[in-house]
Amino acid sequence: MEKTDKMDWSLIKRAIVYLVKESPGIFPLAFLQAAMEAAYPYIGILLSARILTELADPGRSMEHLFRTALLLVGLNFFGRRLMDFGGQLLDVLQYAVLKHIERAVAEKAWKMDYAMSAEPKINETKQRITRWHYGRGVLALVGQFRGLFQAFVTIGISIALVVEFFRAKAVGEGGTAALLNHWGASVLFLGLLAGSIAYQIYSSFRIQKYYFQANEAAGKPMSQMMYLMDSCFSEYRNGKDIRMFRAQEQIFGKLRRQSGEYLEKMEPAYRYERRKNSFSVLFSRCFDLLVYLFVGAKAVFGAFGVGSILKYTGMVAQLGDGVTRLCDTVRDFLQNMEYVKVYFDYLDMPNATAEGTLPVTDEIRENYEFEFRNVSFTYPGAAAPSLSGISCRFRKGEKIAIVGRNGSGKTTFIKLLCRLCAPQEGEILLNGVDIRKYQYQEYLSFFSTVFQDYQIFAFRLGENVAAESEYDKDKVTLALENAGFGERLKTLAEGLDTQLFKRFSEDGVELSGGESQKVAIARCLYKDAPYVVLDEPTAALDPVAEADIYQRMNRFTKDKGAIYISHRLSSCHFCHRILVFEEGRIAEQGSHEELLAAGGLYRRLWDAQAQYYA
Numbered sequence: 001m002e003k004t005d006k007m008d009w010s011l012i013k014r015a016i017v018y019l020v021k022e023s024p025g026i027f028p029l030a031f032l033q034a035a036m037e038a039a040y041p042y043i044g045i046l047l048s049a050r051i052l053t054e055l056a057d058p059g060r061s062m063e064h065l066f067r068t069a070l071l072l073v074g075l076n077f078f079g080r081r082l083m084d085f086g087g088q089l090l091d092v093l094q095y096a097v098l099k100h101i102e103r104a105v106a107e108k109a110w111k112m113d114y115a116m117s118a119e120p121k122i123n124e125t126k127q128r129i130t131r132w133h134y135g136r137g138v139l140a141l142v143g144q145f146r147g148l149f150q151a152f153v154t155i156g157i158s159i160a161l162v163v164e165f166f167r168a169k170a171v172g173e174g175g176t177a178a179l180l181n182h183w184g185a186s187v188l189f190l191g192l193l194a195g196s197i198a199y200q201i202y203s204s205f206r207i208q209k210y211y212f213q214a215n216e217a218a219g220k221p222m223s224q225m226m227y228l229m230d231s232c233f234s235e236y237r238n239g240k241d242i243r244m245f246r247a248q249e250q251i252f253g254k255l256r257r258q259s260g261e262y263l264e265k266m267e268p269a270y271r272y273e274r275r276k277n278s279f280s281v282l283f284s285r286c287f288d289l290l291v292y293l294f295v296g297a298k299a300v301f302g303a304f305g306v307g308s309i310l311k312y313t314g315m316v317a318q319l320g321d322g323v324t325r326l327c328d329t330v331r332d333f334l335q336n337m338e339y340v341k342v343y344f345d346y347l348d349m350p351n352a353t354a355e356g357t358l359p360v361t362d363e364i365r366e367n368y369e370f371e372f373r374n375v376s377f378t379y380p381g382a383a384a385p386s387l388s389g390i391s392c393r394f395r396k397g398e399k400i401a402i403v404g405r406n407g408s409g410k411t412t413f414i415k416l417l418c419r420l421c422a423p424q425e426g427e428i429l430l431n432g433v434d435i436r437k438y439q440y441q442e443y444l445s446f447f448s449t450v451f452q453d454y455q456i457f458a459f460r461l462g463e464n465v466a467a468e469s470e471y472d473k474d475k476v477t478l479a480l481e482n483a484g485f486g487e488r489l490k491t492l493a494e495g496l497d498t499q500l501f502k503r504f505s506e507d508g509v510e511l512s513g514g515e516s517q518k519v520a521i522a523r524c525l526y527k528d529a530p531y532v533v534l535d536e537p538t539a540a541l542d543p544v545a546e547a548d549i550y551q552r553m554n555r556f557t558k559d560k561g562a563i564y565i566s567h568r569l570s571s572c573h574f575c576h577r578i579l580v581f582e583e584g585r586i587a588e589q590g591s592h593e594e595l596l597a598a599g600g601l602y603r604r605l606w607d608a609q610a611q612y613y614a
C-alpha cells in the first residue's frame with residue numbers, strides 16, 4: 001500500500017464531514033460514551049477506597065458505610081446499563097453508516113466504466129473495502145476518535161490523582177518519612193511510571209507493526225480463499241461441475257495451500273507477540289510491586305488512609321491504560337488514514353462513461369442514427385485491442401446482424417454502443433453528437449438488451465421482468481407470452497408472484513437455461529425501449545423455439561432499430577445488413593445475398609452451417 005508521509009488534513013476533514021453528514025449524532029454519542037467509559041473505573045476505585053478507609057477508622061459510621069456501599073453498587077449497575085445502552089445505540093448508528101458505505105461501493109461499481117469494474121485490482125479493492133466493516137476505513141474513525149477522547153479523559157483524571165498523591169506527605173520524624181517526602185523519591189517514582197508506560201507503548205507498537213506487515217502480506221491468500229469458498233461452496237450450481245470432474249480434491253488442495261501460505265505469512269507476527277507478551281507480563285508485575293511498596297509505605301507513614309492505597313495503585317494502572325490507549329489509537333489512526341484514502345480514491349475514480357448532461361429528447365427517440373467513427377478499444381491490461389478501426393452507421397427501423405467467430409469482438413461492440421465501456425480511439429455518435437455527452441441514465445433507457453451472460457435475479461418472476469416491484473401485470477404477462485414463456489407461466493401456481501430460484505425460499509422455482517433466456521427476453525420486451533440489442537439471446541433454445549422467438553421479435557421491433565448477434569446465420573439472414581466481424585474488425589458488410597455473392601468469410605460460415613439446415 002502506498003504510504004503518505006505527512007498528515008493529510010483535507011482527507012481527515014473529508015472523512016469527518018462524510019460521517020457527520022451520514023449520521024449527525026454519531027460523534028456526540030461516541031464522545032459521551034467515551035467519557036462514561038473513562039469515568040466508570042474511577043467510580044469503583046474512589047468509592048471502594050473511601051469504604052476501606054472508613055472501615056479502618058475506629059470512629060466509622062455504619063450508616064455512612066452502608067450508604068457509600070449502596071451508592072457504589074447503584075452507580076456500578078446504572079453506569080454499566082447506561083454504557084451498554086449507549087453502546088447499542090452507537091452500534092445502530094454505525095451499522096447504518098456501514099450499510100451506506102456498502103451501498104456507495106456498489107453504486108460506484110455500477111457507475112464506473114464497465115471494463116474498469118472487471119479489473120482484478122479494482123475488484124479486489126472493492127471487496128477489501130466491504131470486508132473492513134468497523135475495523136478500517138472511514139467508519140473506523142468513529143472508534144478512533146472515541147478512543148482518543150476516552151484516553152484524554154482517563155489521563156486527565158489520573159493526573160489530578162497523581163498531583164493529590166504527591167501532595168500527601170508522610171508524617172513522622174524518622175528518616176523513612178523524610179525519604180518518602182523527598183523530591184528524589186517522587187522523581188524516581190514518576191521516572192519508573194514513565195518508563196513502564198513507554199515500554200508498554202513500545203511493545204504494543206512493535207506488535208502492531210508486525211501484524212500490519214503480516215496482514216498486508218497475508219491479504220492475497222486470504223482473498224483467494226474467500227473467492228474459492230464463495231464460488232465453490234456457496235453457489236450450488238457449481239456443484240455440477242465439481243461432482244462430474246471430481247474437483248473436490250483440487251479445491252481442497254488449493255484451500256490447504258492458501259491457508260498454509262496465510263499462516264506462514266502471519267506466523268512471524270504471532271511468534272513476536274508471544275515473545276513480547278511474556279516479557280511484558282514479567283516487567284509489569286515487577287513494576288506493580290514497586291508501586292505497591294511505595295504507595296503502601298506512604299500509607300503506613302500516615303500520608304493518607306489505608307483505602308487510598310487502592311485509589312493510588314488504581315490510578316497508576318488507569319494512567320498506564322490511558323496513555324497506552326492514546327498511543328494505540330494514534331497509531332491506528334495514522335495507519336487507518338491509508339485505508340480512508342483507498343476508500344475515497346475508489347469513490348473518486350472517474351466515471352468516464354457515466355458523465356454527460358445532454359437530454360435524450362423525444363425527437364431523438366423518434367428519429368435517430370448511430371455512427372461508429374474509426375473506433376478502437378482495448379480492455380484494461382489487455383495486450384491487443386479487441387476492436388480496431390470500426391466504422392459503421394445504423395438508424396431507426398434498420399435491423400443489423402453481427403456475426404463472426406468467437407472472440408471476434410461482437411459483444412465488445414455492443415458494450416461500447418451501450419456505454420458500458422468507452423473507446424480509446426474514435427467516437428461513437430448519436431445524431432452527430434458523441435454519445436458520452438448524453439445524460440447517462442437517459443441514454444441507457446434508449447436500449448432494451450439481452451446480453452449473452454444476462455442475469456435473472458432471485459426475485460419474483462414479475463419483478464424480474466419489470467425490473468421493479470410495482471408493475472403492470474398485464475404488460476408483464478404479455479411480454480412473457482411474447483417471449484415464448486406463456487405455457488410455462490400457466491404451470492406456475494403463483495404466476496407472476498412465483499419466487500425464482502431456491503436461494504431465498506424453499507418454494508423457489510428453478511428455471512432451465514432456455515426458460516431463463518425467455519424471461520430475459522421478456523424483460524427486454526417489457527422495457528420497450530427505442531433500440532433493441534440481442535447478444536445471442538437464443539443460444540440455449542432449440543431451433544424451433546428460436547425461430548418462433550425471432551419471428552415475434554421481428555414483429556415487436558417492427559419500427560425500431562435492432563442489433564442481433566447470433567451464431568446461427570439462418571436466424572439473422574432476414575436483417576437489412578449483416579456485419580461480419582473478424583479479429584476486432586469489420587471484415588465484410590452487406591445484405592445476406594450480397595455477402596453470399598461476395599464469396600468471403602460470410603459465405604464460408606454460411607456453407608459450413610448450411611449442411612445442418614439442409
Ligand code: ADP
Pocket residue numbers: 115118379380382386404405406407408409410411412413
Ligand atoms: P465475441 O462476442 O465476438 O465472442 P468479445 O467481444 O466477447 O467477442 O471478445 C473480444 C476479445 O476481447 C476476445 O479476445 C476476448 O478475450 C477479449 N475480452 C472480452 N472481454 C474482456 C475483458 N473483460 N477483459 C479483457 N479481455 C476481454
